[in-house]
Amino acid sequence: MSELDGFSQHLDELRKRLLRIVVVIGIITVFLITFHAEPIQVGQVTLYHPTPEPLNNIAAQIIKHMNENLIPQEVQLIQTAPGQAFFAQLYVAAIVGIILGMPIVVKELVGFIKPALKENEIHISRTITIPAIGLFAAGCVFSYNLVIPYVLEFLYRYGESAGVIEFLNVMDFVSFVLQFLLAFGLSFQLPLVMYAVSVSGMVDADFWRKNIRYAIVIIVIFGALITPDGTGISMTLIAAPMIGLYAAGMIIIERREKKEQEKLNT
Numbered sequence: 001m002s003e004l005d006g007f008s009q010h011l012d013e014l015r016k017r018l019l020r021i022v023v024v025i026g027i028i029t030v031f032l033i034t035f036h037a038e039p040i041q042v043g044q045v046t047l048y049h050p051t052p053e054p055l056n057n058i059a060a061q062i063i064k065h066m067n068e069n070l071i072p073q074e075v076q077l078i079q080t081a082p083g084q085a086f087f088a089q090l091y092v093a094a095i096v097g098i099i100l101g102m103p104i105v106v107k108e109l110v111g112f113i114k115p116a117l118k119e120n121e122i123h124i125s126r127t128i129t130i131p132a133i134g135l136f137a138a139g140c141v142f143s144y145n146l147v148i149p150y151v152l153e154f155l156y157r158y159g160e161s162a163g164v165i166e167f168l169n170v171m172d173f174v175s176f177v178l179q180f181l182l183a184f185g186l187s188f189q190l191p192l193v194m195y196a197v198s199v200s201g202m203v204d205a206d207f208w209r210k211n212i213r214y215a216i217v218i219i220v221i222f223g224a225l226i227t228p229d230g231t232g233i234s235m236t237l238i239a240a241p242m243i244g245l246y247a248a249g250m251i252i253i254e255r256r257e258k259k260e261q262e263k264l265n266t
Contacts, residue, residue: 017108024104028097032058059089075166088174139188140181191249198253205257208250
């Protein structure tokens, strides 16, 4: 087989896997902008079932929930141009589709690079897949419940003190929230990145403790770069948990290396 044929096969394989990812995310996105989540009471538990209702779809329900739980009561969410509410719902549906489709995304991407991985690297990729999804979800939950409401309240206090009428464009609001969720979801992957680098043999456990000062500086810079607003508050709120995650990852790696050393000595 020539190099050109091999390259063509790789491109074809990549195209097929990307197509599967796009189809899965597309199905979820269409579902979210087509169906409404209808609550039903089963004993003491509230469950939901989908009913076709495009004008009051699940994406719109998500935006309503964000409006009620994240925006200060004195701030009004508005639409300043025709179609903004629709595109905001489409944006939300697409991002939620990516998040819900993440297991498929990871599976297809790992499957594509698997032939180029060594046996221990394949084991690492399988080991961290589920924790990666869990940490991403944890970052989103942490941001949604503890960070975004505080940041919005803090920023809008300045408008209140200046006596201005406080409105928030729906597209600006959705973009702000989703960027925060993405930033925290990605930042919470730090322990897994450290673990994967250590297990692959690129660095040892001492590396993380020796370079903790540099790591803190890099984390602060990273927090400043990925936060969607220009305040030091949001940067601190993203850097502080990352420093904690760095410390947790460092301790886990050191314990793992210590256990392996004990096994070799026995």
